[in-house]
Amino acid sequence: xxxxxxxxxxxxxxxxxxxxxxxxxxxxxxxxxxxxxxxxxxxxxxxxxxxxxxxxxxxxxxxxxxxxxxxxxxxxxxxxxxxxxxxxxxxxxxxxxxxxxxxxxxxxxxxxxxxxxxxxxxxxxxxxxxxxxxxxxxxxxxxxxxxxxxxxxxxxxxxxxxxxxxxxxxxxxxxxxxxxxxxxxxxxxxxxxxxxxxxxxxxxxxxxxxxxxxxxxxxxxxxxxxxxxxxxxxxxxxxxxxxxxxxxxxxxxxxxxxxxxxxxxxxxxxxxxxxxxxxxxxxxxxxxxxxxxxxxxxxxxxxxxxxxxxxxxxxxxxxxxxxxxxxxxxxxxxxxxxxxxxxxxxxxxxxxxxxxxxxxxxxxxxxxxxxxxxxxxxxxxxxxxxxxxxxxxxxxxxxxxxxxxxxxxxxxxxxxxxxxxxxxxxxxxxxxxxxxxxxxxxxxxxxxxxxxxxxxxxxxxxxxxxxxxxxxxxxxx
Numbered sequence: 001x002x003x004x005x006x007x008x009x010x011x012x013x014x015x016x017x018x019x020x021x022x023x024x025x026x027x028x029x030x031x032x033x034x035x036x037x038x039x040x041x042x043x044x045x046x047x048x049x050x051x052x053x054x055x056x057x058x059x060x061x062x063x064x065x066x067x068x069x070x071x072x073x074x075x076x077x078x079x080x081x082x083x084x085x086x087x088x089x090x091x092x093x094x095x096x097x098x099x100x101x102x103x104x105x106x107x108x109x110x111x112x113x114x115x116x117x118x119x120x121x122x123x124x125x126x127x128x129x130x131x132x133x134x135x136x137x138x139x140x141x142x143x144x145x146x147x148x149x150x151x152x153x154x155x156x157x158x159x160x161x162x163x164x165x166x167x168x169x170x171x172x173x174x175x176x177x178x179x180x181x182x183x184x185x186x187x188x189x190x191x192x193x194x195x196x197x198x199x200x201x202x203x204x205x206x207x208x209x210x211x212x213x214x215x216x217x218x219x220x221x222x223x224x225x226x227x228x229x230x231x232x233x234x235x236x237x238x239x240x241x242x243x244x245x246x247x248x249x250x251x252x253x254x255x256x257x258x259x260x261x262x263x264x265x266x267x268x269x270x271x272x273x274x275x276x277x278x279x280x281x282x283x284x285x286x287x288x289x290x291x292x293x294x295x296x297x298x299x300x301x302x303x304x305x306x307x308x309x310x311x312x313x314x315x316x317x318x319x320x321x322x323x324x325x326x327x328x329x330x331x332x333x334x335x336x337x338x339x340x341x342x343x344x345x346x347x348x349x350x351x352x353x354x355x356x357x358x359x360x361x362x363x364x365x366x367x368x369x370x371x372x373x374x375x376x377x378x379x380x381x382x383x384x385x386x387x388x389x390x391x392x393x394x395x396x397x398x399x400x401x402x403x404x405x406x407x408x409x410x411x412x413x414x415x416x417x418x419x420x421x422x423x424x425x426x427x428x429x430x431x432x433x434x435x436x437x438x439x440x441x442x443x444x445x446x447x448x449x450x451x452x453x454x455x456x457x458x459x460x461x462x463x464x465x466x467x468x469x470x471x472x473x474x475x476x477x
Contacts (some may be wrong), residue, residue: 005169006078043106047275049197054260054279056200057253057334059286061143061324066287070182072239074232075295079288082247086284088449089251092421095443096254097272098423108177108258110420111345117427125420129255132412133339134387139405140332141177141395147325148176154318174396178330181392187333188388191380196242196337199330200375206323207265210307211289213320219291219311224311229300245457247412251283252413254421255338314404340383344375347383403465409436410457418450 060076070078100108110129114122149171156166165249169175190196259273261267294306303309306322310317375383394401423441429435 005403023412043263043265043267045194045265045304047271047303049194050198050260050264050275051278052200052204053193054253054256054275055282056203057256057333058251058279058283060247060331061328062250063287063290064305064307065243066291067306068304069243070291071300071302072243072294074235075292076233078291079085081244082261082287082291083284084351086245086251086280089417090280090418091446092254093257094274095267095421095425095474097261099428100258102428106262108261112236113424115426123346126345128415130339130342132408132416133255133335134391135405135408137335138395138401140328140389142401143328144180144325145173145177145395149173151321151325154312154321155315158315158318159253177291184329184332185388189384192263192336193256203327203330206327207286207448209287209323210320214293216289219295222311222314228298231296231299241460244377248453249409250287250412251280252417254416316372336387339387343383406461410461414450414454418453419447422447422450430446
């Protein structure tokens with residue numbers, strides 16, 4: 001069990017050091033002292049399922065860019081920046097998990113915490129999260145759309161006779177996106193994040209296969225692979241400016257931290273720390289392995305998608321490309337879930353964040369807890385249909401949203417991962433004698449770091465947007 005809202009304000013209560021036994025005692029005592037009733041609603045997710053879902057939210061197709069990140073700065077700086085980015089994200093998740101204890105029991109969300117800290121901006125925060133998740137979900141559909149015809153062609157080339165010709169529909173990206181949506185649409189309607197644990201485990205197996213492909217191809221070079229370029233331990237190039245944001249955003253998963261906290265059985269801080277540490281630690285390990293071995297395989301010639309550097313005539317590589325499609329496909333519902341919950345807050349006029357307090361547990365029915373049944377069936381279905389249908393329509397007709405998504409990522413991901421966790425925790429604990437000043441100041445430091453990343457990435461995207469115009473009007477040489 002988890003302590004009810006407000007129990008962390010009681011003297012002697014230490015969120016970090018409580019164990020699973022004292023958590024239940026503290027919860028009951030806190031409920032009695034505040035005069036609030038304990039609800040019968042409990043978590044149902046295990047640590048393993050939460051780690052699987054959070055890891056699936058973290059690790060995506062961006063891992064294929066890490067070899068280029070190492071090539072742009074060298075092995076040592078590339079490894080260190082990856083570890084730093086993972087550490088910063090882990091700290092942000094830790095701060096969010098601490099802030100979640102201040103929200104009504106099993107009803108933590110960005111909206112709920114914002115109502116306690118910056119109530120007038122709560123709706124704006126949820127809008128940023130919804131836009132960010134919606135944009136990422138579209139990018140996943142576009143990746144699947146462009147990848148599946150190549151996968152089918154590669155597998156057919158390897159296993160079929162030379163005179164056998166694939167039908168046109170098998171190489172149509174529009175046909176494949178329609179087929180994939182038949183699988184993704186039902187998954188998107190699931191209310192609980194924990195219900196996606198099985199698809200998350202499948203996605204993790206796909207990640208493991210990609211790691212095997214990269215490592216094996218280094219020790220046993222494939223026939224037809226390009227010769228490697230130069231390899232440097234330290235070497236900064238202008239490309240580093242574009243690859244550093246990729247490393248920063250590769251660990252974005254804060255949008256699903258609150259649902260995991262709400263659904264976890266006995267969501268003590270110790271158990272949350274295990275989930276955060278294992279998920280981020282695993283992601284760092286995966287990124288480092290793919291980055292180092294991919295860079296050692298191709299050197300300075302490595303491209304932005306390392307899997308595309310290998311000869312596509314090999315069934316071994318074709319299955320690796322299929323693994324990417326599976327990974328991205330099962331990551332799609334992980335973006336629809338927080339997008340729907342954020343839209344629920346925006347389109348719920350009965351709840352205004354203008355007040356600094358939230359309803360008690362007795363009136364908790366008006367507070368959405370990210371999938372524990374508070375949203376009506378009609379609203380849940382309507383929002384899901386709107387997200388899935390609009391995202392599918394955009395992905396069907398558009399082949400490249402890179403510039404738009406780069407702006408969404410630089411603003412939304414930075415806000416969710418660094419700025420909000422730091423500001424939330426700083427505001428909640430700045431006058432709390434039970435919280436160390438060092439931790440409070442570190443939270444503010446994370447928020448400032450996020451603002452700097454926000455400014456840098458946004459400026460870099462604007463530069464890339466304007467630069468083609470400058471080149472177009474540059475005098476002829």
